[in-house]
Amino acid sequence: MRKLNFPVEDAIDVFDICISKIKNPDLKDRLENCKSSIQTAVTDYVDKAPRTELHTIATQNVINGNVTAEEMKKVYTDRMVGVTAPGRYIYDKWRASAPNNICPLCAQRTTDTLDHHLPKGHYPIYSVVPVNIFPACSSCNKIKLDAISVAPETDHIHPYFDNVEDELWLKAEVIEMKPASLRFYTVKPDDWDDIKYTRIENHFRLFELEKLYASHSGEELAMNYFRINKLFISGGAQSVRNFLEDSWLSMKSANVNSWQTATYEALFKSSWYQNGGFLM
Numbered sequence: 066m067r068k069l070n071f072p073v074e075d076a077i078d079v080f081d082i083c084i085s086k087i088k089n090p091d092l093k094d095r096l097e098n099c100k101s102s103i104q105t106a107v108t109d110y111v112d113k114a115p116r117t118e119l120h121t122i123a124t125q126n127v128i129n130g131n132v133t134a135e136e137m138k139k140v141y142t143d144r145m146v147g148v149t150a151p152g153r154y155i156y157d158k159w160r161a162s163a164p165n166n167i168c169p170l171c172a173q174r175t176t177d178t179l180d181h182h183l184p185k186g187h188y189p190i191y192s193v194v195p196v197n198i199f200p201a202c203s204s205c206n207k208i209k210l211d212a213i214s215v216a217p218e219t220d221h222i223h224p225y226f227d228n229v230e231d232e233l234w235l236k237a238e239v240i241e242m243k244p245a246s247l248r249f250y251t252v253k254p255d256d257w258d259d260i261k262y263t264r265i266e267n268h269f270r271l272f273e274l275e276k277l278y279a280s281h282s283g284e285e286l287a288m289n290y291f292r293i294n295k296l297f298i299s300g301g302a303q304s305v306r307n308f309l310e311d312s313w314l315s316m317k318s319a320n321v322n323s324w325q326t327a328t329y330e331a332l333f334k335s336s337w338y339q340n341g342g343f344l345m
């Protein structure tokens with residue numbers, strides 16, 4: 066949904082920091098020996114991600130022949146997430162890295178956790194790999210859980226590799242029943258291929274964005290009621306229309322695909338709303 070800048074940290078540096086305080090010599094040795102496998106996995110990832118081929122990466126139970134998935138996942142949970150863990154400062158930095166702390170998956174709620182694009186439960190080698198980890202809200206993180214993709218169409222939108230911000234794909238229409246409300250839906254941009262559009266459709270459905278945006282737009286209409294009514298009384302439907310157009314263009318200049326942009330475009334294009342449909 067929202068593109069994020071790549072994390073600047075090197076995967077092996079992050080891994081080194083996380084395992085730096087492991088005292089068990091056998092475990093430390095086995096993890097140390099995973100570095101070359103991790104580097105190879107990162108190279109494979111950054112090669113495949115821009116081509117929507119991450120689903121072709123095989124799931125793993127063992128890394129480098131002798132590190133279990135559980136042991137590798139613990140490098141994240143025990144050595145990056147823990148409050149006193151050596152990698153905690155990196156966790157905190159990444160968690161705060163989204164603009165205005167807005168979740169890149171829903172573009173609405175605030176970030177309060179980290180999400181693994183390829184879930185660490187199935188791809189433990191990517192447990193602390195920077196390009197696989199981004200800030201997200203707990204709700205989106207929970208919805209996604211350990212879901213894995215089996216085809217390009219089901220590859221989740223990746224905040225570091227996918228740009229779905231420039232072309233218009235989110236629209237809304239006014240439901241002409243009082244109180245007025247909005248229904249959100251997706252449209253296919255001309256420049257997109259079918260796979261890219263199916264991915265955004267899947268994303269929209271999986272993260273229940275229609276429900277999320279309808280809820281927030283309902284609040285927006287209620288909060289605007291006083292202003293719209295005042296404009297209608299003083300200048301009629303045309304004054305309402307002018308306000309809605311300004312709002313739409315302002316929202317659009319900030320973000321083509323926000324629910325706010327879709328809301329004001331739909332209201333601006335609804336003569337029913339401007340001619341009294343807004344009345345409760």
Ligand SMILES: [Zn+2]
Nearest residue numbers: 168171202205
């Ligand atoms: Zn979210």
